[in-house]
Amino acid sequence: MKSPDDPTRTLPVGWTFFRQWLKDPLGVAAISPSSPQLARQMMSQLPKSCRRVIELGGGTGVFTQALLDHGIAPADMLVLELNEELHQHLQRRFPGIAIVCGDAGNLRAIAADNGFADDTRADAIISGLGLLSMPRQLQQTIMSAAFDSLQPDGRFVQFTYGPANPVTREVIDALELTARRASFTWWNVPPATVYVYTRRVSRAMTPRSMR
Incomplete structure (x- = not known):
């Protein structure tokens, strides 16, 4: 934990984010925080x-702040961030929100521990994870855990760089999901596309998914 006198606490968030990318370019998928347009x-x-709402990959808090501005109450949010320095930054910036330093692959347990289970599962998951660079099995692990933490009609909202769907067709079919390309913005570095994933209607209405 950094002390209050640590000079890195006062560095611009863009530099904090870039420094973490230099340390772990695969773990930190972007080289700069997301733009307000993308948010x-x-x-x-x-x-x-x-x-x-659950947020995966909180970063410096661009989407976290946007969720608050959108009207989501702090008590109804859960943010996961695997990078310890970014996690500490988020905790300082958003003291009223449950912010966990954890792996999205363990979302089922983390969500349950923070009150996002059964009838109180999330209505939506916002993701800044670098799914495009992940192997198929890891994608499936994360997406499966995410949809187990969502209401039957919940949405998984993901952004990616470039136009390609970041989730493989094999994962989409295995989990019986639908994918929709929602929007694209040049006003991001790099330019980004937003995809929305939902359960197929037939699966969303099965007794198992309604538990």
């Missing part, structure tokens, strides 16, 4: 009645 596009894909 607005991500928020526009939340369900209209959205109340509870």
Whole structure:
């Protein structure tokens, strides 16, 4: 834990993010924080009645702040960030939100431990994870855990760099999901595309998914 007198605490968040990317370019998928334009596009894909949200890959908090601005209450948010320095930054910036330093592959347990289980599962998951660079099995592990933490009609909102769907067709079919390319913005570094994933209707309405 950094002391209050540590000079790195006062560095611009963009530099903090870039420094973590230099340390772990595969673990930190972007070279700079997401733009306000991308954050607005991500928020526009939340369900209209959205109340509870999980964020994967909180970074410096661009989407976290956008969720608050969108009207999501701090008590109804859960943020995961695997990078310890970014995790500490988020805890300082958002003291009223449950922010966990953890792996998205363990989301089922983390969500349950933080009150996002059964009838209180999330309405949406916002993701800044670098799914495109992950092997198929890891993608499937994360997406499976995510949809187990969502309401039956919940949405998984993901951004990626470039136009390609970051989740493989094999994972989409195995988990019986649908994928929709929602928007694209040049006003991000690099330019980014937003995808929305939902359960196929037939699976969303099965008794197992309604538990």
